[in-house]
Amino acid sequence: MNTLIAITALGVICLIFELLNLRKILVPFSIVALCGILYLNSLDYNQTASYYNNMIVVDNFSVTFTALFIVLTTFLVALGHHFYDDVPEKLSDFVAIKIFLLSGAAAMVSFGNLAMFFLGIEVLSISLYILAASRRLNIKSNESGMKYFLMGSFASGIILFGICLIYGAIGSFDMRVIMEAAVSADVEEWFYIGGILLAIGLLFKIAAVPFHFWAPDVYEGAPALTTATMSTLAKVTAMATFFKLFFAMSGNLPETSQTVLVVLSGLSMTVGNIMALRQANVKRMLAFSGISHAGFMLMTLIGTQISAGTLLYYGTAYAFAGIGAFSVILYVCRHLENEDIVNFQGLGKSNPFLAFVLTTSLLSMAGIPIFAGFFAKLMLFSQVLESGHLALVIVAVVNSIIAVGYYFKLILAMYTKEPQHERTGRPFYIYAVATVALLLNLTIGLFPSLVTDLLR
Amino acid sequence: MEVIYLLILLLVGAGLTYFSVDKAASRVALLISTVAFGYSLYLVSLHYGGQLPENIHFDWISKPSIGFDLRLDGLALLMLVLTTTLLPLIVASGIETKFANAKSLYALVLLMAFAMCGTFVASNGLLYYIFWEVALIPIYFIALIWGSGDAEERKKQVVKFFIYTFAGSLFMLVGFVYLYGKAGSLLLTDLYKLELSYDEQLLVFGGFFLAYAIKIPLIPFHTWQANVYQKAPAMGTMLLSGIMLKMGLYSVIRWQIPISPDASKELMPYLVWIGIAGVIYGSIVALRQRDVKKLLAYSSLAHVGLIAAGFYGLTADGITSGIIQMFGHGLVVVGVFFAVEVIERRYQTRAISELGGIRAQAVKFASAFLIVTLASVALPGTVNFVGEFGLLFSLSTQNVWFSVIGGLTIVLGAYYMLKMYQQVMLGEANKKPFADLSVTESLIFGALAAVIFFFGIYPQPINDLIAPAVNEIIAQISTN
Numbered sequence: 001m002n003t004l005i006a007i008t009a010l011g012v013i014c015l016i017f018e019l020l021n022l023r024k025i026l027v028p029f030s031i032v033a034l035c036g037i038l039y040l041n042s043l044d045y046n047q048t049a050s051y052y053n054n055m056i057v058v059d060n061f062s063v064t065f066t067a068l069f070i071v072l073t074t075f076l077v078a079l080g081h082h083f084y085d086d087v088p089e090k091l092s093d094f095v096a097i098k099i100f101l102l103s104g105a106a107a108m109v110s111f112g113n114l115a116m117f118f119l120g121i122e123v124l125s126i127s128l129y130i131l132a133a134s135r136r137l138n139i140k141s142n143e144s145g146m147k148y149f150l151m152g153s154f155a156s157g158i159i160l161f162g163i164c165l166i167y168g169a170i171g172s173f174d175m176r177v178i179m180e181a182a183v184s185a186d187v188e189e190w191f192y193i194g195g196i197l198l199a200i201g202l203l204f205k206i207a208a209v210p211f212h213f214w215a216p217d218v219y220e221g222a223p224a225l226t227t228a229t230m231s232t233l234a235k236v237t238a239m240a241t242f243f244k245l246f247f248a249m250s251g252n253l254p255e256t257s258q259t260v261l262v263v264l265s266g267l268s269m270t271v272g273n274i275m276a277l278r279q280a281n282v283k284r285m286l287a288f289s290g291i292s293h294a295g296f297m298l299m300t301l302i303g304t305q306i307s308a309g310t311l312l313y314y315g316t317a318y319a320f321a322g323i324g325a326f327s328v329i330l331y332v333c334r335h336l337e338n339e340d341i342v343n344f345q346g347l348g349k350s351n352p353f354l355a356f357v358l359t360t361s362l363l364s365m366a367g368i369p370i371f372a373g374f375f376a377k378l379m380l381f382s383q384v385l386e387s388g389h390l391a392l393v394i395v396a397v398v399n400s401i402i403a404v405g406y407y408f409k410l411i412l413a414m415y416t417k418e419p420q421h422e423r424t425g426r427p428f429y430i431y432a433v434a435t436v437a438l439l440l441n442l443t444i445g446l447f448p449s450l451v452t453d454l455l456r
Numbered sequence: 457m458e459v460i461y462l463l464i465l466l467l468v469g470a471g472l473t474y475f476s477v478d479k480a481a482s483r484v485a486l487l488i489s490t491v492a493f494g495y496s497l498y499l500v501s502l503h504y505g506g507q508l509p510e511n512i513h514f515d516w517i518s519k520p521s522i523g524f525d526l527r528l529d530g531l532a533l534l535m536l537v538l539t540t541t542l543l544p545l546i547v548a549s550g551i552e553t554k555f556a557n558a559k560s561l562y563a564l565v566l567l568m569a570f571a572m573c574g575t576f577v578a579s580n581g582l583l584y585y586i587f588w589e590v591a592l593i594p595i596y597f598i599a600l601i602w603g604s605g606d607a608e609e610r611k612k613q614v615v616k617f618f619i620y621t622f623a624g625s626l627f628m629l630v631g632f633v634y635l636y637g638k639a640g641s642l643l644l645t646d647l648y649k650l651e652l653s654y655d656e657q658l659l660v661f662g663g664f665f666l667a668y669a670i671k672i673p674l675i676p677f678h679t680w681q682a683n684v685y686q687k688a689p690a691m692g693t694m695l696l697s698g699i700m701l702k703m704g705l706y707s708v709i710r711w712q713i714p715i716s717p718d719a720s721k722e723l724m725p726y727l728v729w730i731g732i733a734g735v736i737y738g739s740i741v742a743l744r745q746r747d748v749k750k751l752l753a754y755s756s757l758a759h760v761g762l763i764a765a766g767f768y769g770l771t772a773d774g775i776t777s778g779i780i781q782m783f784g785h786g787l788v789v790v791g792v793f794f795a796v797e798v799i800e801r802r803y804q805t806r807a808i809s810e811l812g813g814i815r816a817q818a819v820k821f822a823s824a825f826l827i828v829t830l831a832s833v834a835l836p837g838t839v840n841f842v843g844e845f846g847l848l849f850s851l852s853t854q855n856v857w858f859s860v861i862g863g864l865t866i867v868l869g870a871y872y873m874l875k876m877y878q879q880v881m882l883g884e885a886n887k888k889p890f891a892d893l894s895v896t897e898s899l900i901f902g903a904l905a906a907v908i909f910f911f912g913i914y915p916q917p918i919n920d921l922i923a924p925a926v927n928e929i930i931a932q933i934s935t936n
């Protein structure tokens with residue numbers, strides 16, 4: 001609870017900084033403040049509590065995921081220092097929006113009431129709509145913002161409709177009542193229809209097949225830093241929320257719901273990966289790769305022994321690799337019009353360190369050992385195999401192989417071609433974020449227990 | 457504990473090499489790999505003295521419960537010695553060549569050696585899998601960046617190689633995940649104790665088989681091999697053929713056969729025929745090659761096919777001889793690929809048609825090349841003779857046709873290797889000048905020849921070293 005208040009307060013302070021003309025120290029200040037909030041958040045670990053008539057429930061699930069979101073936001077704020085060089089007067093707005101976005105994300109994992117859940121998802125989404133359209137003179141950014149807004153509000157409408165149906169069935173928004181209703185034998189059918197509508201809305205936010213059509217265009221058009229936000233923070237948040245809702249409502253779901261999840265998960269991986277193979281634009285490629293990762297994350301819901309620890313680990317691994325990759329993309333495409341793969345040619349020669357960071361991030365996403373992505377996949381495989389879905393594991397394995405194909409396209413471009421652009425300067429924040437993301441990735445890759453033991 | 461120092465030495469050595477300068481990198485790497493060689497001999501002496509603890513365990517991951525487990529028995533030790541013997545020679549082979557960004561190259565070579573040593577000593581499935589995969593990354597970059605030939609074509613081949621091997625490994629990973637579900641542990645000894653039904657064994661066997669058949673490679677999973685051997689730089693080819701494919705063979709007897717003995721027994725004839733098919737196919741294709749390196753790649757395919765056949769024959773003799781032949785093949789294949797490198801350095805070509813008449817100008821090189829060529833065709837007195845003869849003998853105890861057809865490897869091998877030698881080295885003196893071996897080059901050939909002949913005449917130390925491990929494997933096959 002304190003965390004949520006502190007995050008919101010920090011967002012307001014960022015706006016006040018602009019009035020006081022303290023723009024120069026805004027990013028360092030926010031980073032320090034976010035680290036402070038991370039500490040504040042960690043105090044709640046192992047202490048379950050509920051606030052405001054069960055509007056907010058703080059438990060280990062919410063604390064650990066909020067911690068992940070805070071770390072990701074810190075990275076994203078740090079990367080913003082150089083990204084908004086051309087519009088310095090807007091820096092505080094963008095930093096504040098990201099921090100408000102974080103408050104939405106925190107609400108989405110710590111809600112105890114569907115009203116709070118809806119508030120959270122709207123705060124998150126509206127922040128993203130603004131960020132997507134934040135390059136106001138760029139037509140692609142405008143298109144991206146508009147597209148995302150239209151599709152996103154449609155999804156919000158569906159979620160709202162779902163919440164209404166659930167309310168109609170059980171007469172409450174409270175999660176405790178919902179959990180009881182989910183296990184009771186006689187509950188109106190609307191309850192389940194409402195649940196399905198909620199799932200559709202969240203699958204849209206996660207960008208899982210068949211609700212993924214917005215992702216490539218929006219990712220490509222949005223400013224690179226916004227794409228980073230969407231593909232790491234927003235995706236993991238939506239997935240964690242989906243997990244929480246699914247866990248609460250899956251009391252006595254029929255066997256078919258598992259089949260539906262298996263199909264969606266398999267389709268997401270396959271469609272995302274096959275489309276990614278054909279992309280020449282890195283952001284678009286990562287959008288499709290994100291769709292396939294959404295499919296992998298859906299695997300956490302399959303089986304009788306679903307565990308939030310696995311999702312936390314997968315989300316962390318995926319997000320750190322994403323942050324590492326995007327910090328390099330931001331560096332490479334700083335002054336360029338587009339993010340095509342050709343721009344990465346020769347990076348291995350002109351900037352070996354960042355090429356190394358991008359390589360490790362991609363290897364981690366591909367699931368190659370010693371990087372976190374490997375253990376993430378391993379845990380998923382092990383969980384799904386235990387529940388007897390061998391076919392899905394085989395599909396996942398085949399997809400991991402396909403994924404190597406396009407991740408390596410980028411690696412090949414970096415190491416086998418000659419550089420086309422002269423790049424000078426070593427922007428401190430980009431290097432710092434890249435280094436820290438790489439180290440964190442390796443640390444949790446070598447010692448996965450550090451993360452999985454947080455949620456037993 | 458001791459073996460961990462060797463791993464640390466190689467890993468830290470890779471780091472040191474990377475942070476040295478390009479000019480000194482090869483020497484730093486040579487120093488480290490020589491120390492590693494010396495250290496592994498020290499490990500052997502400890503092993504004989506009985507002072508070397510066989511199993512090492514550290515806690516690592518709590519859930520799933522995976523420990524950092526290493527096991528250094530005679531078999532693992534032999535593979536370790538093979539790796540560290542070849543490593544200084546491989547590094548030294550590059551000392552006279554100028555590479556762009558040499559420090560990265562040598563760092564990758566040491567990193568790969570680290571991962572391969574790890575693969576040989578790991579006794580926990582997951583740890584083993586991690587080392588196995590990590591070994592793949594350095595060789596990918598070595599072949600990609602420092603390889604020869606047309607860049608686009610090389611890119612295609614190297615990526616194909618990576619995707620192929622990665623695909624195979626993933627199925628092995630699924631096998632391990634499945635085993636973990638059954639045993640609740642991935643410790644080698646726990647997996648040995650596991651009593652799986654035949655169908656379950658078949659599943660595990662299949663997953664492992666894809667990984668190993670691609671790595672070794674067995675027919676029909678060999679298509680990546682010749683092209684990658686040809687495109688990779690000499691050092692990469694030596695690492696691949698000398699050590700890396702032994703990872704696959706070693707894993708067959710350490711992991712695959714003992715964990716799924718019933719499936720292995722049931723499939724034995726088919727697997728032996730697959731190995732022998734590789735012998736025939738490799739030999740016949742080698743006959744028609746115009747590029748020396750490609751010819752040697754196919755000849756290597758034939759030799760490892762025979763080793764695989766010996767392992768899958770499931771006899772104690774076959775496994776013992778297969779291990780000896782792994783050792784011998786590692787030495788010889790590094791020798792022949794180094795000979796090609798020597799030629800290519802001087803003539804910038806590997807096409808057989810453009811070569812010939814070298815002997816007249818370089819007597820030392822001609823005799824060195826002849827020694828490794830003869831060793832490759834299993835001349836009595838070389839360790840390869842001990843290996844191949846034992847393999848054929850063991851196969852004949854199972855089914856005489858195995859050894860009759862498998863024996864063609866020696867006949868055909870002698871034919872194409874000697875024909876190649878004749879075309880490349882003999883004939884009228886070549887007009888282009890050919891400088892004879894330098895001191896470094898002579899030392900490399902000398903060291904290889906010494907080891908090949910020593911163990912050819914006196915293979916008993918290897919036999920003694922691996923006997924307990926072989927007995928364990930055989931016991932595992934016969935009890936279940």
